[in-house]
Structure formats: C-alpha cells, structure tokens
Amino acid sequence: MPNSKGRKRRFGSIRKLPSGRFQARYPDPDGLFRTAPETFATQTDADRWLVRKEAEIIEGRWQNPDDKILFGTYANAWFKDRDYAATTRERNGSALRLHILPTFRDVNIGDISTAQIRRWRTTLLEAGVGEPTVVKAYQILRAIMNTAVDDGLIQRNPCRIKGAGVTKTAERPFLTVPEVFRLADAVPDRYRMLILLAAFTSLRFGELAALQRHDVDLDRRVVSVRRAAAETRTDGLLVKTPKSAAGIRTVAFPASLVGDLRAHLSEHAQAGRNGLVFVGPRGGTLRRNNFRRLWLRALAAAGLEGVHFHDLRHTGNTLAATGGATTRELMHRMGHSSVRAALIYQHLVNGRDQEIADHVDQQIRKAQDPDGPSGT
Structure with a gap:
C-alpha cells in the first residue's frame, strides 16, 4: 500500500x-x-x-496482539508477589485499587501507551487527587510495567513521563538541641525519653515503641533495634522484625542521656527483661493514635507547631552529619537498606558510632549549660 x-x-x-x-x-x-x-x-x-x-x-520477539493479557489480571498477580511490609502493602494496595485499576483493569497490557498514561495522570490531578498520591500511583504503575518488560510481555515501558515519579515536597525542618529539650519537657514525663532517643539516635517511632528492656545497654550506651511496631487498618497492630537486614542494628546514644534513661527504666518501663521501654496509656504497646494528642499539645506548648515526629529522626541525622559521619555511618544509624551488607560488616568496627554519639553529647551539654567553658 x-x-x-x-x-x-x-x-x-x-x-x-x-x-x-x-x-x-x-x-x-x-x-x-x-x-x-x-x-x-x-x-x-x-x-x-x-x-x-x-x-x-x-528476531522472533513479535507477540500476537490477539493474545490478550489484561492489565488487571497481571497487576493483581504482581502485587501478590511483592514482599512488602504491612504498612507499605496497605498503602500501595490502596493506590493500585483506587487509582490505577479503574482505568487500566480491562486494557490489554500490550496496548497501554505513554499517551494513555499521560491522560490518566492528568485526569487524576484534575479530579483533585493529591500530587503525592498521584506520584505513588505512577511509581507503582511504572514498577508493574517494568516487570512486564522483564517478562517479555512488552518491549518498552510506556511510563516515560519526565518528573511524574518524583514528589515535590518542602524541606522538612530539623530542631536545634534546645528545641528538642523544650519539646521533651512539654510531654508527660513517661514520654520524655521517647523524644530524646528519637532525636539523638534517629530511631523511628515504631522502633521505639517496640524497644524492650534488654535492648538497652546503659554501660555500652547503645540501643539494639530488633523489631518494630506497625499499624494497618486490616491487620491492626503488628510487631515484627525489620524487613531489611540493615534495620536490625545497634545505635549508640549520648552519655548525657544515661542517667535520665536509667530513671525512665526504673519508673516508667514495663517490668521484666522483655518489658516495653515505652508504654501506652493503658499499659500496652504505645500507638501513634494514642500519642498524637499528647504530641500536638506538646508542640503548642513548646512553640513548635508544624513539626512531625519523623522530623526528630531528621534532626538526629543532621546532628550526626555535623559530627562528620560518613554516608555509610548515617545509613547505619538510620537502618537504611541500601548497601546493607557493607553497613553490617562495618558495625562499630572503627568506633565512629561512639564518636558520633559523643558529638551529639557535646551539643546537649552546651545547651544545658550555656555558661560553661564551651559557652563562655
């Protein structure tokens, strides 16, 4: 023709x-x-x-377009095979169910084009779906289509929209050491150490909520992260080991906290070797929902509105970075899963983790005694 x-x-x-x-x-x-x-x-x-x-x-790579493989069938099987943590599974499952499948469920996976995906994304944004949610949905769709490429179902991933998989978020704040203590003094006494450990060890809320007495070594000044608490709508409260090997780690804390932490264990923690270090209002595992009201009240009292609990982790990372921590040392304290094997082998072998904690300790002492030798 x-x-x-x-x-x-x-x-x-x-x-x-x-x-x-x-x-x-x-x-x-x-x-x-x-x-x-x-x-x-x-x-x-x-x-x-x-x-x-x-x-x-x-080259023998041609596939008959009449051999239909519906996106919905493939995506559901793909999602079932994912080794997600409970909270990630719930979040990603919601994005797939609410924002991806309604458009692509009955479409042949080989017929999905970049133009279709661009229209889908624009439609979501115009409908008022928040940009972070649209970004997450696009990332999931892109991951599904990447697997389809690996499986030989399509030749090229049609998710090729520049910048669509990147969230444009404002820089999160980090607190100064005096602000950390001001906030810690504004919560009920049984949660004071929760604030201080979050800020000065970079542990997550779920990791702190799951800490047990035997995880705290006052002599060595370390806490061992062996498990984390998570909550989902479908499964409720779960206490599980960290998903990645790097999540299981030992993190040093400043010497300035030893006395207060010893007092906390004596007065507020559950009894016994396996007793929880931080306890909820009714004596069970501390939950985010239980703590949120106290957190908001403390922020108002400390004049720190707009701060998230996770910003304490950001604060700890910033303090460690100013102490000269390398990228790998920071990733160790954070429990980051990247290059996890190297981080596990490097675990405290050169003493740098204690040096990081000592630097944070100097900042604490300076804040507590501004008229001392370092403040004159």
Whole structure:
C-alpha cells in the first residue's frame, strides 16, 4: 500500500489520516495486515515504529496482539508477589485499587501507551487527587510495567513521563538541641525519653515503641533495634522484625542521656527483661493514635507547631552529619537498606558510632549549660 507521499515501503505502510495524524500498518508473520494500536504525530514517528516492529518479527520477539493479557489480571498477580511490609502493602494496595485499576483493569497490557498514561495522570490531578498520591500511583504503575518488560510481555515501558515519579515536597525542618529539650519537657514525663532517643539516635517511632528492656545497654550506651511496631487498618497492630537486614542494628546514644534513661527504666518501663521501654496509656504497646494528642499539645506548648515526629529522626541525622559521619555511618544509624551488607560488616568496627554519639553529647551539654567553658 503506498504511503502518504506515494512511495511504497519495503515493510508495512503509512497513511495520513484526515485528522493530520499518521497510521501505520504491517504484515504479521502469517501475512495478516495489522494496524498499530496508536496513531503518530509525524510520519517519521510512524516509520520508526514500523522499523522496530519489523525487527521484532525478524528476531522472533513479535507477540500476537490477539493474545490478550489484561492489565488487571497481571497487576493483581504482581502485587501478590511483592514482599512488602504491612504498612507499605496497605498503602500501595490502596493506590493500585483506587487509582490505577479503574482505568487500566480491562486494557490489554500490550496496548497501554505513554499517551494513555499521560491522560490518566492528568485526569487524576484534575479530579483533585493529591500530587503525592498521584506520584505513588505512577511509581507503582511504572514498577508493574517494568516487570512486564522483564517478562517479555512488552518491549518498552510506556511510563516515560519526565518528573511524574518524583514528589515535590518542602524541606522538612530539623530542631536545634534546645528545641528538642523544650519539646521533651512539654510531654508527660513517661514520654520524655521517647523524644530524646528519637532525636539523638534517629530511631523511628515504631522502633521505639517496640524497644524492650534488654535492648538497652546503659554501660555500652547503645540501643539494639530488633523489631518494630506497625499499624494497618486490616491487620491492626503488628510487631515484627525489620524487613531489611540493615534495620536490625545497634545505635549508640549520648552519655548525657544515661542517667535520665536509667530513671525512665526504673519508673516508667514495663517490668521484666522483655518489658516495653515505652508504654501506652493503658499499659500496652504505645500507638501513634494514642500519642498524637499528647504530641500536638506538646508542640503548642513548646512553640513548635508544624513539626512531625519523623522530623526528630531528621534532626538526629543532621546532628550526626555535623559530627562528620560518613554516608555509610548515617545509613547505619538510620537502618537504611541500601548497601546493607557493607553497613553490617562495618558495625562499630572503627568506633565512629561512639564518636558520633559523643558529638551529639557535646551539643546537649552546651545547651544545658550555656555558661560553661564551651559557652563562655
């Protein structure tokens, strides 16, 4: 069939449509002419598509578009195979169910194009779905399609929208050492050490909530993270070991906290070796919902509105960085899963973790005694 310029192609054909776009057709291995699933803005784009299609046929990579694999079927199987933590599974499952499947469930996975994905994303944003939620949905869709590429179902991932997988968030605040103590003094006494350890060891709320007495070594000035508490709507409260090997770690804390931590264990922690270090209002595991009201009240009293509990972790990382911690040392204290093997082998072998804690200790002493030698 001649193309729009009257020239016959060696493989396939291109014609210009009344809309001004270009349609491509090609013969499959059985000689049946097939039409490209999308039209093209230029003849050059259509020509390039035909070149790739011919290469697929020659190299034996061509797949019959009549062999339908619905996105919904594939995506549900993909999600079931993911080794997600409970909270991540709940969050990502919600994004898949609410924002991805309604559009793509009954679409052949090989027919999903970049143009369709761009329209889907724009529709979500115009409907008022928050940008972080749209970004998360796009990231999940991109991951599913990446696996489809690996499985040989599609040749190229159609999720190719520049910047669509990046969340544009404001820089989170970090607190000064005096602000940390002001906040710690504003919560009930049984939670004072929760604030201080969060800020000066970079532990997460769930890791702190799951700490047991035998995880705290006052002589060595370390806390061992062996488990974390998490809450989901479907499963409720779960206490599990960290998902990654790097999450299981030992983190040094400043010497200035030893006396207060010893007093906390004596007065507020559960009894016994396996007793919880931080206890909820009714004597059980501390939950975020139980603590939120106290947290907001303390923020108001300390004049620190807008601060999230997770910002204490950011504060600890910043303090460690100012003490000269390397990237790997920071990742160790954070329990970051990247390059986890290297971090596990480096565990305290050079004493730098204690040095980091000592630097934070100097900042604490300076804040507590501004008229001392370092403050004069």
